[in-house]
Amino acid sequence: MADWGLHYDETYQSDRINAAYGDTKASFPTLGYQFPLVPRRHDCHGHYTTAPAAHEGWRAAQLAAAAAGRPAPPYPEITDDEIRESIAAGQLAIQKQRGIDLTLFSPKASAMGHHLGDHATSAAWTRHCNDLIRRVCGLFPRNFVGVAQLPQAVDAAPADCIAELERGVKELGFVGCNLNPDPSGGHWRGLPITDRSWYPLFEAMVALDVPAMIHVSGACNCNFHTTGSHYINGDTTVFMQLVEGNLFADFPTLKLIIPHGGGAAPYHWGRYRGLAQQLGRPTLDRHLMSNLFFDTCVYHQPGIDLLTRVIPADNILFATEMLGAVKGADPQTGFNFDDTGRYVAAAPTLDDASRKKIFETNALKVYGRLAAQIARQTT
């Protein structure tokens, strides 16, 4: 794979880390995996929200054609320069600005649109989305590692997604996938993810050694704002499904990430500990916490302080969701709401070892293929 990426500024990154943590050498010893630069902030949650307009334009045309009973138009040609431009001034610039070494990068979540069209249209769209992610990773191999969209649809079974997951992992070098627990887009017409209909997909994930991030797509129910309530509700809903169910007893090596700080779960941790007890489930640590992880997409200091106080550092993955759900600067701090690294760096209950886990090493643990993929993309 050719490296067409911008040049990586090691000094700049190190300075950022030093400024945040003091002695880099002490806090960040070189990891055992082969990588020419020591990655220090792995952002496990980034979406390609800035894809060239022709990409989403094709999606609109595809759906219109399907609705009219016509074949989809040909997918447009998108040049490498267009992709570079779509990334360089946005995600890549912000990575550098914030000392983020690497982003686990997936298609725009709100545009997955599993409630639109049918399995055939979803499969075609998903293929193009994943191919585009692969191209981003090819152009910026030191900065992005791919995570797959799945061709879910209201008329598709979870098993129908396995082929594209395998293609993503084996052919495109992806290290995880996004799993939508509500392909009906806010109507919740399917079954909980603990239902056995989901098991073939989990079996495939385990066999491939890839985790899933639980992530709904855009809401088509007027009661829900996509990023303001549907996303958070999706997280909370699945967390409680896992409390009620026994998924990880059946899949002891399966790993799931609940993004957006786990929805409401950490804030209501006492409620969930109490409900687990009331329902005769094991304690949450034994029931869930060998398999379940929360990201740090919580956009203020008190939220991250709660997350890091309640949830063990072993179960937290650094993430920003940029460029994503919330754009713009917080007038209270002067920094962007989604500059979550600042909150993690300042969280009072964390020590250096915990921060290292959250920023860097947990990602390598949860995404079992990540270390090898980093090596593959950069050597």
Place this chain on the structure above:
Amino acid sequence: MADWGLHYDETYQSDRINAAYGDTKASFPTLGYQFPLVPRRHDCHGHYTTAPAAHEGWRAAQLAAAAAGRPAPPYPEITDDEIRESIAAGQLAIQKQRGIDLTLFSPKASAMGHHLGDHATSAAWTRHCNDLIRRVCGLFPRNFVGVAQLPQAVDAAPADCIAELERGVKELGFVGCNLNPDPSGGHWRGLPITDRSWYPLFEAMVALDVPAMIHVSGACNCNFHTTGSHYINGDTTVFMQLVEGNLFADFPTLKLIIPHGGGAAPYHWGRYRGLAQQLGRPTLDRHLMSNLFFDTCVYHQPGIDLLTRVIPADNILFATEMLGAVKGADPQTGFNFDDTGRYVAAAPTLDDASRKKIFETNALKVYGRLAAQIARQTT
């Protein structure tokens, strides 16, 4: 109204408060309203979860009859002794144990069941539920003040609830109501509460000077656990509807309470501040916080610490939801999960003045009829 209630143990209550706060005289000066004892902990969120079995038995028979096209059976006779027994060992004993002076008491939320039957069955059921609450308040007039269930239904308009709300307030002495933002029980088939179809009900609430607690009922969607995700999602969903909408510009004196600590909102306060900014809305304090209140039904110390750090004390109401969503003792503390007074008492960012607002005086501000109703029930 005759006072059939148990004798109120002033000394006991004062001892509890003293133990928690030190000098009661300094921290809790006598309020200006007429009440023979100074209430110190007003619990704004209690449900009659322990009603005599005949009550819910009638509901089941009513729904079965409606499904079969038969008239409902007569409502069973429930004696005062049965009601006393259903309360004395549960809610009343816990009130005393925890130093709670008064509970704003409403029918069991998960049993409202607005998705079951139609408007006629909901109206009949709601009437019986509210009448039972009135009887509890009559039997224990110093301990409970009533809050109305509304006869919502999937085939009813919000305006169809006004008559029962007026009956509850004017005839039964209720000071608020519970408003279900999703009468479809987890399918979210209705419209956001900012839709104009809700306005007649809000107009009635404003005219009567009663607030609404936003509270969904039981979930009939298998994706949701009633108290584990549907309740919390309902809270989060409505909060975001209010961020998007302009309800309080149209109803500047309307007051709404979002229970369960505001769902996910305080934990994700940065997200919501950012979304308000991105959507061109006023800042949350100007947009919502003269009208919107969160309760303290968050069942662990870190959650209450976040709530009281992020949300102004003026916008927080003490509540337990007992006997409610989570039963049992927290093995980490030895105290019941829902003993939220302990968390409020220990929250490090609160001073005595803030705690007084949360425990006592905010309820009198938000429930405009409460002080007069307390006087009416106890003199």
